């Protein structure tokens with residue numbers, strides 16, 4: 156009988172709930188130990204909400220409160236994304252863990268649709284450099300301008316945002332296609 160679930164158990168129970176954020180147990184900013192959710196008071200490993208922007212501020216929020224949209228009324232926004240009035244953009248803005256970025260980096264929109272955040276990328280996530288470049292979202296920069304980033308990518312898959320280097324590539328997916336944006340410390 157498990158009387159005292161470990162942190163790993165708390166995480167595994169709760170990690171399946173975010174449509175647009177694949178691996179919150181690895182890539183979302185979490186509290187290092189169980190803490191009382193600032194919204195409902197439940198004691199568990201929560202999302203660290205210290206960096207969430209908004210009129211109000213809270214320390215942390217549990218999986219259930221975040222997923223169920225408790226931040227909408229509090230006017231706290233873990234993510235920035237172009238607001239096209241869709242349910243998807245609302246879900247990403249208020250009901251999804253924050254991207255583990257260095258700067259305030261907007262969630263991309265791909266041809267009017269919202270991709271899912273997969274991970275902080277390594278070379279393992281791409282077939283080769285050309286594949287990497289083909290997946291770049293050309294917005295303010297061209298592929299030529301970001302070619303050098305390939306050489307900075309870690310060789311091995313990252314197991315946590317804590318493994319990220321000062322230059323991070325954020326990998327997204329939509330309809331089985333990869334896309335990425337980047338930022339730096």
Ligand SMILES: [Zn+2]
Pocket residue numbers: 192193194195196197216217218219220221
């Ligand atoms: Zn809560």
